[in-house]
Amino acid sequence: MHAKNKNNDPNIGSSLGYYISFGGAVLILLWIGIFKFTPTEANAIKPLIENHPLSAWMYTILSVQTVSNIVGVVEILVAILLILTLKFDELKKYAGFAMCVIFLMTLSYLFTTPNIWKIIDGVPYTDFFILKDLMYLGFGMHLVSYKTV
Known part of the structure; x- marks a missing residue:
């Protein structure tokens, strides 16, 4: 069951899946952003x-450390921007765009970092922590496509 939002759309901003994705994105951005301040x-x-x-x-x-701190600040600011979208729908496009930039960048590391790919038992293997960013990229794209009234 979906409650309709002000756009009369049962699929955006009101579904359980949306809020799980939203919460996961905020949690990951905050947690990993804070962790960037560690050596x-x-x-x-x-x-x-x-x-x-x-x-x-x-x-x-x-x-x-300074480079890592900058990355952490950006991730934390995007998490805060995401949280603000709960009150201000018009920020969803900006939050989504910022998420797309962050997660496209991190996914591109799969192609620019030497030795990130290995073959184990004939199967390509990488640090899967980067692959999770595919889902967050999709959520960011979802936010970019959000239509305000």
Whole structure:
């Protein structure tokens, strides 16, 4: 059963699936964003960032921890923007766009980071923590397509 929202659409903003995806996205962005302030995570993301053509330059002018802190701040700000969409529908497009940028970037690390892919027992294997971003990219695209009245 779906309660209709102000757009009279039973599928956007009112379904259980939407709120589960919403909560998951906020949780992941906040939790991982906060974790970026630790030296462990700063060092863990360094191989991803330093091998990407759009972000490698950052390490020439900033420390490993500062780069990670910037990424963390962006992730936390997007989580806050997402939370604000609960009150302000017109922010959904912006939150969705920001999510698309973040998760397209992280998914692109699968193609720019050396040795991220391995073959185990004949099956391609990667760090699956990045693959979860496919779902968040889809949720971001869903938000971008949201129509306000």
